[in-house]
Amino acid sequence: MFPAINALAYTAFLAFVVVQAVRLMRLSFKSKDRTGLKTTHPELFDQNGSVTKEKLLVVRFDRPKPVLPSEL
Secondary structure, three states: HHHHHHHHHHHHHHHHHHHHHHHHHHHHHHOOOOOOOOOOHHHHOOOOOOOOOOOOOOOOOOOOOOOOHHOO
């Protein structure tokens, strides 16, 4: 009798943990800003408070590619 109750309790606990993990992952995919509003960097606004129409300079820093000793 005890092994059956133990197995049932273990299965119920495992199901609870899996359901909570799935709920947490589902919520993380829908994550929004804390305010619920669309946020924009202040640098993108002009003097009038409108989003600027200027072309913006974008800089991307990549990691340097590894060099093999034979290529030196």
